[in-house]
Amino acid sequence: MGVPEKIDTENLVELHNLKEYFPVRTGAFSTVPLKAVDGVSFNIRAGETLGLVGESGCGKTTVGRTMLRLYKPTGGEFYFDGELVTDKNIHRLRKQMQMVFQDPYSSLDPRMTVEDIIGEPLDIYHLYSSKAQRHERIMELMELVGLNAEHATRYAHEFSGGQRQRIGIARALAVNPKFIVCDEPVSALDVSIQAQVINMFEDLQKKLGVAYLFIAHDLLVVHHISKRIAVMYLGKLVEIADADDLNDNPIHPYTLSLLSAIPIPDPKTARASKRIVLEGDVPSPMHMPSGCPFRTRCRYATEQCAKEMPPLTDRGNGHSVACWNR
């Protein structure tokens, strides 16, 4: 493997300038790059959670999938536990990096029993020496995520959405990973179930010390579970800060509008904070605006915003913002 390049020993995940451009066919022989992810960097420490929020279509899923090399990255480096992730070592590293998918219906094979679904990673990495050991491990995992072990021989379609998501989590945990990408794991669930599943993610983190990249499209869900939160807009990070810091002291105009979109039940607070309604649609990632991607909808936009992309600059306390005017 050579000498592993390590930049900060405390970080389990270090992502530098990740880029993922999808070629989109525009004519018979011409393609245009769709910049789904354009220069995203962040760090996650062992056992911690980074929340990643943004409107749907801004590239959150692509960040997660490109990190796990389900898509070949167009550019950037990903250091996992100090080791540069490449095509060569990804098979070994997948044992430590797992994924929970957004759709609990299509992410479980309808022809497999729960036992075989959870056992699949064990089968792939030959993590047992006997059938009995495999069975025992699966029972243990089911119990861990709050599933009734008696249902191991059932098929996934017999379970509710929340239970199916638990199956997906048990599958991700089977290999004892250090890091799990959770791609909107609760957005397909009923609101009443969402809180249960989020609490379970927290409990599992406390018990197992696993780190999460927790993706969601609304801040509410992410704030509850995350140590730090990154806000994404059109393939770029626009703000990253500690969860409470972002909540109390948001800086980027896009984050402000996200926060003001959250309904507040208390009328006093509601009057105090004026609602910022975003105008216009999200521009297509194939026809990005020049300079700051948010300028077409930004109240603070100036001439400079159209010329140059603002860099992500530290405003103290690890609170970084990409904006010229705030």
Place this chain on the structure above:
Amino acid sequence: MAANYDIPTPKKRLLSLQINPKLFEKATDEEKKQQDVMAQSTTFFRDGMRRLMKNPLAVISMIILIFVILVMAIAPSVVPYGYDEIITVEGVRDKEAANLKPFEYSPKEQAYMEKYNVQVFPHIMGTDELCRDYFIRVVYGTRVSFFVGIFASLMVLVIGTIYGAIAGYAGGKTDLIMMRIVDIIYSLPDILIIILLSVVLRETLDVSKVPLLGGLGSNMISMFIVFGLLYWVGMARLVRGQVLQTKENEYVLAAKSMGASSGRIIRKHILPNCLSVIIITTAQQIPTAIFTESYLSFIGLGVSLPRPSLGSLANAARSGMQSYPWKLVFPAAAIVLIVLAFNLIGDAMRDAFDPKLRK
């Protein structure tokens, strides 16, 4: 850290879930159990079979097919006549036994029965113009038709599935080229090609020296080649479409993210999820093949004499249709019955197993 559930003060945290736990009541164990489960546990196969058995047409068709298969299996050992054997009475050829009606005896047979006071096995469907028992000929004809139908469908299954699965899984340019070839074959007028190929192959193919195949006659062999060349395209298209669709499911991506190899993904995830389509299409292919065989034999391009097939029996009966109509009715009825039964079962299987119709 994260917002705290236990503090029911909504204005303190702008982003908290703002749920007031005091408004909630603890669920009883019984309520929890109700949340728990779920439909009756059944495997996919048992579930489909149950639905199949609820379809009366399918059940009747199955009974008919089982009956036909039993007759095919038992009749040759019960009926004391061969399919190419001319009826003899006391070792002498019975020239008067031609074109008998069903259950009719020839004068010689009647005399024989009276003389020894025994029962000669009846000619259930009469006899043909060469004094051969017609029932056993129809039974053998049915056997040939079954054999052709099943063998041809298996050929279509193997070629079509492999071709379609490769095109679908590879995708991109490979898929594009492979499917254009399919389109070309698909656009050919099949009956015309079958007739042309049968004629050409009959002239050029000599299988009489090949063991095993020799007995089948070159017509039958050429028919398999025709089936193999033409009918796999439908299967290939279906399998490809199904593989493409299955490949897009997130569980395939999930398997990849867990480190599964392509081989494992095809074996464990893609093929099992395409299996019902493959089986149903094969079942639906059988009646098509049987019908095509009968059709070709009827126009004289099929199975060679003296071996009967349902189509060639019907063809031979054409000339004497006015005087001996039953000779056309029996093989024609057998074709209709078998083709209809297979078709109904195929359709019922599609309805019972097609996951898109599942509730």
